[in-house]
Structure formats: structure tokens, C-alpha cells
Amino acid sequence: MRALLVGGGGFIGGHIAAALAEAGHAVTVLSRAAGGGRLPHLCADRRDPGALAGALAGHAFDLTVDLVAFDGADVETLLRPHAVRLGRYVLISTGQVYLVASQRREPWREGDAGLAAMPEPPSDSPDRAQWTYGIGKRYAEASMREHAGAIPGVALRLPIVQGAGDRTGRLWAWLARMLDGGPVLLPDGGRQPTRFLWAGDVGGAIVRLAAQWPEGTAYNLAQPDVVPLRDLLEQAAALAGVTPRLVDVRRAALAGASLDPAAFPFTGAWSSVLDPGCAMSEWGFTGTPHARWLPEVVHWHLQARPSHHPGYAQRSAELAFAREIGARGAP
DSSP: OEEEEETTTSHHHHHHHHHHHHTTOEEEEEESSOOOSSSOEEEOOTTOHHHHHHHHTTOOOSEEEESOOOSHHHHHHHHHHHHHHHOEEEEEEETHHHHTBSSOOSSBOGGGGGSOBOOOOOTTOTTHHHHHHHHHHHHHHHHHHHTTTTSOEEEEEEOOEEOTTOOSOHHHHHHHHHHTOSOEEEEGGGOSEEOOEEHHHHHHHHHHHHHSOOSSSEEEOOOSOOEEHHHHHHHHHHHHTOOOOEEEEOHHHHHHTTOOGGGSTTOSTTOOOBOOHHHHHHHOOOOOOHHHHHHHHHHHHHHHOOOOOGGGGGHHHHHHHHHHHHHHOOO
16 A cells, blocks of 8 residues: 655654554655655645645555544645545644633543534634634534545544654653652642553554545544553653652642743643544544553653653743742642
8 A cells, every 4th residue: 555644754654654664654744844754755744735736746545544643724725736646635633623612521432523613712812723723623523524525534542652663752841740750740649640542542543444444434543551640651751760759739830939830741631531442443543552652751851862742841840840849838
């Protein structure tokens, strides 16, 4: 099978490309950046119709995986003129399509993407970027469905993806704090549930779709287990050989101490907990439990030492607040 990865040179794309190649499929990458890897590469900005047409001329694919469609226009520009060249179409979407809803229904199921959206946050709101991302993916999915007559399409809604090569700094934000030996503020005691997805399972899902196309048009993917954040961090610390000094603090108290709550990944309202039951029952998706992927992921972070999460810049203020908490009791 000939597969095209649109924007496939990054973290998740790398895992998808490796899984497809290992399964014997021919993989080509389409991106704005010039090629340099071992895979065949087409260079074009997907928002430039002329460049896109020139790059795809003379090519035909059986499966297209789109990692960089962020709104309806992105999908429209690709599918309307080029559907005949693309085979079947997989849109990499996100659990954020649920989090922009005005109601909360965790764990989220596929039908919840139809819930009415919350009002658009003000332009200066810290939630604006997250809302824009989720709404954009809703429009991207809608555009995919509009082209169903020309090209079969399915959206895979992913939660936060963990894996070797992840340079977002989100897990490293916690590991770095635990490794520096100081106390680590834990919003709301780390009771927030987490349900991530191992990057290897994204690649495995695409390989399965290449062989067995599903009947539905949208599926959640996630690991089978739900883990409180505190438990996950304690397990990660043990794998890193440290004993964390976790300090419980109310999330609302962080802003009062001039600390940015967004500096603490996987906490707050923008971390989705998805129910993968439909993908499991309808086409046999099987996610990997966190205990099996966490050692590999922690080891990679310890070896790679990715750049610090932006929130680590406030580390000195966090340490001062932790000392204050210790002096007067947890807020």
C-alpha cells in the first residue's frame, strides 16, 4: 500500500511512518520543509493550491494520514481538488473537540462532539488558544464528512500522546522539577484523572486501518486505564530514581501566588479523558496500559533532556511558595 503522511515529519508522524514502513507499506511525506530523512518527500505548503497541485502531480496513494489539518479550510484545500489521488483519508483529530463543549461528560464518547460549544473566550483569555484549536478541529472533521462521497474519511481523536521523541516538554516539566530535588507543587493534590495514548499505539492504529477500514467516521483512541496524575508522577519518579517531594495545593491558589496554572501540564480543564470503547469493539484497537509504556518514555526523557517546558521558568517562585505553604499550612 502507498501511504502519504501530510505533515508527517514530527513526533507522532515519525511513529506512524515507522509503523507503516515496518508493516511493508511505502510511505511518502508531504510537508513545507525540505526533505532530509530516509523517506520519499514532497515539498509544498498545503495552503498554497498551486504548490500543492504541483507536488502531488503524477502521484497516487491508497491511504493519506493528515496530521496538520487545523480547520475546515485545511481539509477543503487538500480534499476537494485532490481526493482522487489520496485514497482513504485519516484525519488526526483531538479530544479537544469535546473540551470546547459547554457541558462536561467525562469520559468523553464520540457522540459528545455534537454538544453545543462554549462561547468564544476573549482574545486575551488564557483559554483562547485551546478553544481555537478545539473548534478548528471540529470544523476540520465537518469538512472531512462533507467530502465523504469523494473520499472515505475517518477522524481519530487523540488525547495527550506520550512517547519517545516527545519534545513538548510536558512530561519533562514534572520530571525536571522532581529531579532538581525541590518540592513540587501538585495542583488539587494530583487527583485529576489522566488517560493518555502511547505513540506506538497511534502507529499501530493506522496500520490496522490500512488493512481494515471501519464503518464509522470518528473514533477515540486512548490507553485502557485511567490513572490519577499523582500516581503517574510517583511511578515516573521511581523510574527516574528519585523520591518526589509533592506538595498539595489548590489550583485556585496558584494564581493568587502569581503562579501560572498552565505551567503544570495535565492539570486543569484542557486535558481530555476519552473512552476508546468504540474503536476497541468495532475494529479491534487495543491501547497499551501506561505501566508498559512509561518506563520507555521516562528513559527517553532522561537521555534526551528535552528543552524545559515554558512553565519551568517560574520554578524559583514555586519553591518560594512551597516554603510559604510549609510555614503556614497548605492553602
